[in-house]
Amino acid sequence: MIKSYGRVDEMDKHGEIFLPIxxxxxxxxxxxxxxxxxxxSIYGLGSCIALIxxxxxxxxxxxxxxxxxxxxxxxKIEYPHxxxxxxxxxxxxxxxxxxxxxxxxxxxxxxxxxxxxxxENYIGVDNxxxxxxxxxxxxxxxxxxxxxxxxxxxxxxxxKDFAVYVKLTKEKEYKKIILNTRITQKKEGILE
Numbered sequence: 001m002i003k004s005y006g007r008v009d010e011m012d013k014h015g016e017i018f019l020p021i022x023x024x025x026x027x028x029x030x031x032x033x034x035x036x037x038x039x040x041s042i043y044g045l046g047s048c049i050a051l052i053x054x055x056x057x058x059x060x061x062x063x064x065x066x067x068x069x070x071x072x073x074x075x076k077i078e079y080p081h082x083x084x085x086x087x088x089x090x091x092x093x094x095x096x097x098x099x100x101x102x103x104x105x106x107x108x109x110x111x112x113x114x115x116x117x118x119x120e121n122y123i124g125v126d127n128x129x130x131x132x133x134x135x136x137x138x139x140x141x142x143x144x145x146x147x148x149x150x151x152x153x154x155x156x157x158x159x160k161d162f163a164v165y166v167k168l169t170k171e172k173e174y175k176k177i178i179l180n181t182r183i184t185q186k187k188e189g190i191l192e
Contacts, residue, residue: 069130
């Protein structure tokens with residue numbers, strides 16, 4: 001049995017929403033006069049994955065904080081967004097419910113570090129591989145990525161302009177992830 005718990009909606013006084021493990025956020029930004037544009041954040045993102053799905057054309061976006069590659073379906077799962085295989089399905093469904101068009105949805109993935117230098121510590125690599133496989137199965141293109149390495153990250157996702165900023169643990173400043181806009185334009189029919 002799977003229930004979708006963990007949606008986060010509460011902003012702090014700076015307009016930021018912190019996204020804990022196994023939680024998600026989703027918004028529809030079409031009516032700009034009535035929408036507040038929060039920044040969604042994860043600090044200390046190590047082997048976990050931040051999955052961001054965006055439909056630029058319909059201005060719908062969502063983000064989840066994934067802990068593990070696959071769920072064990074023989075046990076009760078309260079937080080499907082903890083698992084790469086379930087999070088994508090649930091987040092994609094929510095985007096469609098909020099007005100996204102399946103053919104317009106693209107992804108940005110961040111995280112998947114190998115924090116500890118142990119032979120058996122491949123969870124970050126496994127998480128990255130699992131989410132990429134799920135995205136490929138769903139025909140969702142990755143237009144931006146900052147994965148791997150051996151350091152944790154902080155991530156800020158600005159829902160006003162869909163910009164994603166990443167900072168490695170030892171860095172002072174956030175850097176904007178450069179998106180492959182050719183894929184987005186091709187999906188929207190701008191490029192052939």
